Amino acid sequence: MKIVVLDDYEKSMIFLKDNNKISSKASIQIHHQRLIGDALVDAIRDANVVVLMRDRTPFRAELINQLNELQYVIFTGNRNMAIDYDVLAAKNIPVSYTEFGPSKETTVELTWALILSAYKRIGEQNLVAMSGAWRNEHSVLPALHGERLGVLGLGSIGSKVAKVGLAFGMDVVTWSPNMTPERAAVHGVKAVSLEELLQTSRIVSLHLVPGEGTKYVMNAERLAMMRADSFLVNTSRSTLIVTADLVQALQNGKPSMALLDVFDQEPINLEEELFKLPNVFITPHLGFVHQPIFKNLTMGAQAALEAWVSGEPLVNQVQ
Numbered sequence: 506m507k508i509v510v511l512d513d514y515e516k517s518m519i520f521l522k523d524n525n526k527i528s529s530k531a532s533i534q535i536h537h538q539r540l541i542g543d544a545l546v547d548a549i550r551d552a553n554v555v556v557l558m559r560d561r562t563p564f565r566a567e568l569i570n571q572l573n574e575l576q577y578v579i580f581t582g583n584r585n586m587a588i589d590y591d592v593l594a595a596k597n598i599p600v601s602y603t604e605f606g607p608s609k610e611t612t613v614e615l616t617w618a619l620i621l622s623a624y625k626r627i628g629e630q631n632l633v634a635m636s637g638a639w640r641n642e643h644s645v646l647p648a649l650h651g652e653r654l655g656v657l658g659l660g661s662i663g664s665k666v667a668k669v670g671l672a673f674g675m676d677v678v679t680w681s682p683n684m685t686p687e688r689a690a691v692h693g694v695k696a697v698s699l700e701e702l703l704q705t706s707r708i709v710s711l712h713l714v715p716g717e718g719t720k721y722v723m724n725a726e727r728l729a730m731m732r733a734d735s736f737l738v739n740t741s742r743s744t745l746i747v748t749a750d751l752v753q754a755l756q757n758g759k760p761s762m763a764l765l766d767v768f769d770q771e772p773i774n775l776e777e778e779l780f781k782l783p784n785v786f787i788t789p790h791l792g793f794v795h796q797p798i799f800k801n802l803t804m805g806a807q808a809a810l811e812a813w814v815s816g817e818p819l820v821n822q823v824q
Contacts, residue, residue, distance in 0.1 A: 506530060506531035506554070506814065507531060507532050507534070507551060507554070507574070508527070508531045508532065508533045508534070508552065508553065508554040508555075508556065508810060509533075509534045509535075509549045509554070509555050510533070510534070510536065510555075510558070511536050511540065511545075511548070511549070511555065511557055511561070511562050512536065512540075512557070512558040512559070512561035513535050513536065513537050513558050514558070515794070515799060516537055517799045517802065517803050518535050518556070518558075519535060520803065520807075521533050521803075521806070521810065522535070524807060524810075524811070526811050527810050527814055530814040531553070531554070531810075531814055534548070534552075539561065539562070540562070545562065546568070549575075550572060550573075551574050552572065552574060552575060553574055553575065553576045553577065554576065554578070554810065554813060555572075555575065555577075555578050555579070556578075556579045556580075556581070556806055556810075557579065557580040557581070557588075558580075558581050558802075559581055559582050559793075560580070560585045560586060561771060563587040564578065564585075564587060564588040564589065565588075566589045569589060569592050569593060569596070569598075570592070575596075576598060577599055577600075577601075577819075578598060578599070578600045578601075579603070579809045580601075580603075581602075581603045581605075581803075581805065581806055582602065582802065583602050583603070583604065583605050584602075599819055599822055599823075600822065600823040601809045601819055601820060601822050601823065602821050602823060603802050603804075603805025603806055603808075603809065603821060604801045604802075604804075604805050604821070605793075605801060605802070606798035606799075606801035606802070607795065607797055607798065608793040608795065608798050609662050609665065611793060611794070611795045612740050612792035612793065613662055613666055615740055615766060615788065615791055615792045616662075616666050616710060616740045616792075617666070619740070620736065622786070623736060623762060623764050623786045624646075624708075624736065625646050626643055626646065629643060630643070630644060649670075649673045649675055649708075650673060650674035650675065651674060651675070651676070652676070653675065653677075653678060653705050653706045653708075654666075654667070654670040654675045654676070654678070654706060654707070654708045654710065655677075655678050655679070655703065655705070655706030655710070656670070656677060656678070656679045656680075656694070656710050656712060657679070657680055657699075657702070657709070657710070657711050657712060657713050657722070658711065658712035658714070658719075658741070659679045659681060659684065659688065659689065659694070660712060662741075663679070663710070663713075664692045666710055666712060667679065667692055667693075667694050668693075671694070675708075677693070677694040677695070678694060678695045678696070678702050679692075679694050679695070679696055679697070679702070680696065680697060680698065680699045681719070682718040682719060684696045699722075699727070700730060703727060703730040703731050704730050704731070704732070706732070706735060707732065707734065707735055707736070708735065708736050708738065709731065709735060709736070709737050709738065709760070710739075710740075711723070711737075711739045711740075711741045711746075712740075712741050713742075713745055715744040715745055719745065720744050720745070721744060721745070721747050722745055722746075723745055723746040723747065723751070724747045724750050725753065725754065728750055728751060728754035729754065729757075729759060731754075731759050732759070732760070732761075733759050733760075733761060734761050735759070735760040735761060736760060736762050736763075736764055737751075737762070737763045737764070738763075738765075739763070739765050739767055740792045742767055743767045743768050743769045744769075748769055748779060751779065752778050752779050752782065755779075755784050755785065762785070763785050763786070764786045765785065765786070765787050766789075766790055766791060766792050767792075768787075768790070771789075771790055772789070773787075773789075805821065808820050809821065
């Protein structure tokens with residue numbers, strides 16, 4: 506039997522090779538770099554089990570139909586929208602997931618780290634001070650207090666981001682397809698239309714699950730509604746934004762800056778137009794990069810593989 510792990514950038518799955526219960530019954534190949542095209546197909550063509558780290562490699566019908574030996578798929582985390590589950594089901598190939606972990610708190614922290622770093626020009630001001638110049642023309646910094654924060658999505662992450670905004674003395678408003686004034690009020694914020702949120706917010710932070718009514722919600726029309734001095738923050742999913750439209754919007758100066766932790770392709774290709782713009786501030790998808798999270802992901806993958814190689818009932822199977 507052959508097990509192939511894809512996209513293990515953090516090298517967190519290496520320990521699987523030391524698990525005798527698994528390694529005594531199957532060979533294990535772990536890929537630490539992203540594979541695409543023929544290289545991807547060649548790596549998993551004869552795999553019996555494919556372990557997907559998050560949703561880094563889309564697992565769509567065109568790819569699945571080339572894998573004649575595939576018997577089982579595991580993905581880390583508890584949600585993956587880049588898998589064609591119906592295609593796997595038609596082939597009687599089961600899918601399991603792993604527990605995720607305390608990522609909500611780390612994503613909230615990263616969201617505010619991005620906002621504060623960019624809004625307060627921390628990187629630039631550090632360089633100015635370290636150069637001996639002490640201050641420059643940008644050293645008179647704006648305050649968040651009194652500014653409007655627009656939060657798209659008021660779930661477990663968005664509500665915490667809103668709470669921090671309130672602590673800074675910001676005027677916090679929210680929108681999502683099913684938002685109600687009552688639900689917003691529970692968190693001390695105001696529900697408004699998407700148009701009002703975009704037109705009036707200095708900071709717009711995305712915390713939606715992509716789906717009907719939210720996927721690519723930030724398109725050319727919506728981006729054009731934003732203030733010329735606004736910041737657009739995305740630590741959720743790249744598919745909330747039409748990237749080509751964002752490039753054009755940033756070139757037009759609305760929003761003034763994009764703060765991004767998630768991207769259409771990861772690792773990123775620096776030759777893409779988005780990363781050549783001076784008003785883009787990025788981090789390498791750090792929102793969920795936290796040791797307790799990886800412990801849950803790796804332990805979950807191990808439990809799923811142990812059950813499979815031993816012929817035991819599968820764990821955390823997707824229904």
